[in-house]
Amino acid sequence: MVAKTSTPQVFGRLEKFMEPCLLLTLREEESHGYELMEKLKEFGFEGSSADMANMYRILRNLEEKEMLSSKWEEGAGPPKRVYSITQAGEKLLEEWAALIRKNRARIDRFLTKFAENGEE
Amino acid sequence: MVAKTSTPQVFGRLEKFMEPCLLLTLREEESHGYELMEKLKEFGFEGSSADMANMYRILRNLEEKEMLSSKWEEGAGPPKRVYSITQAGEKLLEEWAALIRKNRARIDRFLTKFAENGEE
DNA sequence: CCGTACTATATACATAATGTATATATACTG
DNA sequence: CAGTATATATACATTATGTATATAGTACGG
Numbered sequence: 001m002v003a004k005t006s007t008p009q010v011f012g013r014l015e016k017f018m019e020p021c022l023l024l025t026l027r028e029e030e031s032h033g034y035e036l037m038e039k040l041k042e043f044g045f046e047g048s049s050a051d052m053a054n055m056y057r058i059l060r061n062l063e064e065k066e067m068l069s070s071k072w073e074e075g076a077g078p079p080k081r082v083y084s085i086t087q088a089g090e091k092l093l094e095e096w097a098a099l100i101r102k103n104r105a106r107i108d109r110f111l112t113k114f115a116e117n118g119e120e
Numbered sequence: 121m122v123a124k125t126s127t128p129q130v131f132g133r134l135e136k137f138m139e140p141c142l143l144l145t146l147r148e149e150e151s152h153g154y155e156l157m158e159k160l161k162e163f164g165f166e167g168s169s170a171d172m173a174n175m176y177r178i179l180r181n182l183e184e185k186e187m188l189s190s191k192w193e194e195g196a197g198p199p200k201r202v203y204s205i206t207q208a209g210e211k212l213l214e215e216w217a218a219l220i221r222k223n224r225a226r227i228d229r230f231l232t233k234f235a236e237n238g239e240e
Numbered sequence: 241c242c243g244t245a246c247t248a249t250a251t252a253c254a255t256a257a258t259g260t261a262t263a264t265a266t267a268c269t270g
Numbered sequence: 271c272a273g274t275a276t277a278t279a280t281a282c283a284t285t286a287t288g289t290a291t292a293t294a295g296t297a298c299g300g
Contacts, residue, residue: 011136015285024233033249033250053288054287056249077247079249095130103227153279177280199278259285263279265277
């Protein structure tokens with residue numbers, strides 16, 4: 001029997017959060033997938049294989065929608081697909097920022113209420 | 121043809137956010153589904169049919185896991201299934217709060233960086 | 241020069257969470 | 271007695287994410 005009282009692993013992700021993080025990171029400087037994953041750790045991504053799969057999918061999808069453009073770069077090690085953000089991509093990022101602000105407001109309302117009633 | 125430049129409907133939900141909101145609302149006072157949906161609007165839920173379906177699913181699921189208990193209440197209108205939070209449910213809520221705080225931190229890092237680099 | 245590890249990209253398949261659509265029933269209002 | 275609001279519920283479809291695996295170049299040690 002397993003102790004139910006340990007870590008019941010509650011989780012609720014920030015859906016599609018990786019997309020705006022990629023756009024924001026690329027607004028600063030062009031980069032390729034593998035390197036981007038390192039940079040994404042700043043936003044709480046782990047760099048797990050799930051994250052990797054996710055990232056490559058999102059990058060390709062964003063390029064398809066012309067939010068990013070890419071070029072192959074040869075050098076030491078295997079070739080890299082280096083992504084740059086487009087103007088449309090920057091606009092998309094702005095929209096993401098607006099949505100994320102709203103989400104933060106929802107979270108804040110939750111946390112405020114949680115703290116208020118917690119101490120009866 | 122539809123103008124692409126209008127609202128491209130970016131969206132990223134707060135996954136499973138309804139669950140902690142239900143728990144928090146029920147920590148204050150017992151309530152039934154239909155009424156709970158009204159209360160959830162505080163946390164940014166719309167009360168759409170999707171939200172409804174979602175809510176009833178979550179409530180049943182939480183009861184199955186003994187995070188909530190319910191009783192039928194007769195009165196004016198159709199009978200209501202009134203939910204109360206259990207001790208396990210309160211503990212679950214605490215775990216949710218911890219996770220949500222982490223998610224807020226991730227969001228904050230994003231928004232801070234977004235604002236920083238935005239004004240070049 | 242061979243195996244191992246690290247860099248690098250990619251995708252098929254499975255699962256999980258949410259959205260759509262619909263069914264059922266009570267009670268009030270005109 | 272038809273329409274609307276209250277009230278709960280679920281089958282089915284879609285979307286987003288996770289798991290597993292494939293491929294390949296380069297560096298390093300033995």
